[in-house]
Amino acid sequence: MKEISPENFQRTYLTKLFTEKKQVLDIGGGLRIARPNADRILSNQGWLEDLATKVDYKVMNPVPDYGADIIGDIHKMPFPDNSQEAIICSAVLEHVEDPFLAVSEIYRTLKPGGYCYAFVPFLYYYHVPKSGEYKDYWRFTEDGTRRLFRHFKTLDISVGRGALETWFHLNPATQKFTKLAARFDRLLGKSQTKQTSGYSVFLVK
Numbered sequence: 001m002k003e004i005s006p007e008n009f010q011r012t013y014l015t016k017l018f019t020e021k022k023q024v025l026d027i028g029g030g031l032r033i034a035r036p037n038a039d040r041i042l043s044n045q046g047w048l049e050d051l052a053t054k055v056d057y058k059v060m061n062p063v064p065d066y067g068a069d070i071i072g073d074i075h076k077m078p079f080p081d082n083s084q085e086a087i088i089c090s091a092v093l094e095h096v097e098d099p100f101l102a103v104s105e106i107y108r109t110l111k112p113g114g115y116c117y118a119f120v121p122f123l124y125y126y127h128v129p130k131s132g133e134y135k136d137y138w139r140f141t142e143d144g145t146r147r148l149f150r151h152f153k154t155l156d157i158s159v160g161r162g163a164l165e166t167w168f169h170l171n172p173a174t175q176k177f178t179k180l181a182a183r184f185d186r187l188l189g190k191s192q193t194k195q196t197s198g199y200s201v202f203l204v205k
Helices: 006-020 046-052 099-109 142-148 163-170 175-188
Strands: 023-027 056-061 084-090 110-121 154-159 198-204
Touching: 006 046, 006 084, 006 110, 006 154, 006 198, 084 099, 099 110, 099 142, 142 154, 142 198, 163 175
Parallel strands: 023 056, 023 084, 084 110
Antiparallel strands: 110 198, 154 198
16 A cells, blocks of 8 residues: 555554454544443544444453443453454553553454554653553554564554644643644654654554
């Protein structure tokens, strides 16, 4: 597939995942799709809701508090080897104690030719719920991200925010100007940078 801009990476690859696979497991519910008992939803995800209704879409969480379909620990997932068609793991791996073990579980449970879409943060602020039920352990450079997913047959990767937008987003005083910063990133050629908020990856086992 030809190179895709950061703006289009998520939509392109999630559309591919939902249209080419009939079973989708969302670890942690990171897509924030509106569904019964969802803890948080994103109002601009209507296109994803439409795609999710056409497949067997399930959410897995380690606790029942968020209306998960499956209760399970990413470190030891409750599925046989080679049983899952597609897995989404968005903004989860920074919160797990052993991200390498977690990714090995994703790899183990995916069918050969199965898809995985993941997002990991790099330059991003510390974030945990007030309840403290999970912690914030890790950040990932591009090199670390590639190492983390090294066993997959193919890996397509895209940066998140550009350098200026990332800096503006980290600073509470300038967060409201992040869209303006993103425009300057495009003008100055800073959209493709290793000083980014994080990385999206699309993987094939």
